[in-house]
Amino acid sequence: MIILGIDPGIATMGYGVVEKLQNGNTVALDYGVVVTPKDESLPVRLAMLEEGLSRILNKYSPQEVAVEELFFTKNITTGIAVAQARGVILLTCTKQCGRLFEYTPMQIKQALTGYGRADKQQMQHVVASILRLKNLPKPDDAADALAVALCHAHTARFGGMFAVENMTRRKGKNTAAAISSFNKENL
DSSP: OEEEEEEOOSSEEEEEEEEEOTTSOEEEEEEEEEEOOTTSOHHHHHHHHHHHHHHHHHHHOOSEEEEEOOOOSSOHHHHHHHHHHHHHHHHHHHHHTOOEEEEOHHHHHHHHHSOTTOOHHHHHHHHHHHHTOSSOOSSHHHHHHHHHHHHHHHHGGGGGGTBOOOTTOOTTOOSHHHHHHHHHHHO
């Protein structure tokens, strides 16, 4: 199974593509970032994120996508822009993949290290170890995205608990078929 992990951001969106093999091992297929320039308007930056993400989705055709949930405490203005970027990410992934899951930073850390408050260095070392990478994945956003993908690979059997669904969070409502059905009924 191919899994795309995403670390949302407006300036830098990290992505990590992994494949979970039949033997339970997970290998990295690709990782990196989609970067948008600060001097562009927000709508243009959002369009750039959508275009970059669409290329990744088309190239790897993941069966499932895992996205890190937002967590911010200081700058509300930055948080709003990141939330808008996250909206574009969720929409693009839902339309092109349909199998979308969310994890909090603490869930990701817990799944990979057994400790929900692990620091970035610990996470990077664990990600590199699990994926048998020769070097720590860089930049940090890409490493975070690989961690999201690995978290999903290791917890996928509990997927219904983390699926991005409708507002009632009912199981099975995050599929492309459900979206298609919604479009036909409501448009």
